[in-house]
Amino acid sequence: MLKTLEKVDPAFRADVLNGLSEPIPAIPARWFYDRRGSELFDDITRLPSYYPTRTETALLEAKIDEIARLLPKESAVVEFGSGSSTKTPILLRAAKPKAYVPIDISGDYLRESAARVDAEFPGIPVHPVEADFTQEVELPVAIGGLPRLGFFPGSTIGNFVPQSATDLLRHFRTILCTGARLLIGMDRVKPIDRLIAAYDDPEGVTAEFNLNLLRRINRELGADIPVDAFRHQARWNDMLGRIEMHLVAMRDVSFEIEDRSFDFAKGKSIHTENSHKYGPRGARLLLLAGGWTPLAEWTDPDQDFALILAEAERERFAP
Structure with a gap:
């Protein structure tokens, strides 16, 4: 009934x-992320067996000075699938943007996370956008004219099959516009037992x-x-x-x-x-297929995870 x-x-x-x-x-x-799902995912990121969040956060902290030198100045940081925005403060402190735009499908969770960022960075206007970032997204009028830096951490790109991942990267290019930059996290291939443990924790x-x-x-x-x-x-x-x-x-x-x-x-x-999970060449080829030219790449000492900075290409109609 x-x-x-x-x-x-x-x-x-x-x-x-x-x-x-x-x-x-x-x-x-994407339908995992109602409020309860978002809370559970945050719990997952703190588990001993779930290496991606821990490894990416440490990598971002270690390399943020190098990364910051390559970022557009006085930009708007647009984070796709912001969730709890746990890595965001590392980037905001270094990039010193003019605005921060978190985009997430879970509205209540988005607003709470945005409020925490707003409290921590009172000098940076925060403009939360409740939306499915795979669909059309209208960015706030307030960031018009600012250079744009996309932030897509967590290896979320890995949730998409390669064709869909390519389409998504092209979609990001359309949202952010030619000349924008994108800082993206990608998980690397590694021993199967570690991979299974990360996605089937004993807890x-x-x-x-x-x-x-x-x-x-x-x-x-x-x-x-x-x-x-x-x-x-x-x-x-x-x-x-x-x-x-x-x-x-x-x-x-x-x-x-x-x-x-x-x-x-x-x-x-x-x-x-x-x-x-991507090897170095596969990750770069994926970005190129999506219209982004890789500029720099950083990995942790164990080569478990990569952060790649890329720039939105102009539309090309010939090889």
Whole structure:
């Protein structure tokens, strides 16, 4: 029976209903990030086995003086998928921008994070934008005329398959305009046991993060998915160079979403996230394909993670 629901994002409804109807069921990872999902992801970043946030933060702190010398002066920093903005203060202290524009899909979480940044940096105007950065984004009029620096940390680019990642980078170029610069984090390929441990922690936080997507579907779409019938699984796909997260049915299960029925046999999964890992050449080629020319690259001593600074190219119509 259809329940009385809270306001639902029509894109969320479409992605869930269409995604679960596919031969290989999948739901885009961006829908992890309701308020609870955002909180759980912050918890994940502090786990001992989750190296990306810790490694990237240390790398940014170690190299920020070098990075700052290559950044546009008196710019507007535009952060895509800002979340809790934990790395942002390192960049803002060094870049000394004229404005900061965090963009995130989780509105309440965005406003709280923006308020913390505003309190810490009273001399930098903060203009939060609640939006899905993969779609059209209207930047604040207040930053018109300022040089723009995109900030896309966390290896979030790895959540997108290469074609979508290329399209996203081109989208960023359109938002930021030719001549802008982009500081982007990319995770490197490494031993499989370390990768699996980072996405299937013994504390079970990533499992709860993954399962929270089903709880969100139940709450917002009036579904009756038996959450306890699914378990979290992280897999390494060597052919495609990525970690995959799945929700696997532990038994035969049926449920309804808005009067549509879905049946999952035991062992069938919902594919919820990819996290692609790049070598140095692959990362640079991805940026070039997306219209960004790499200018400089920094890595940690163990070569686990990379920060790359790139510049938006002019449109080219010939090789």
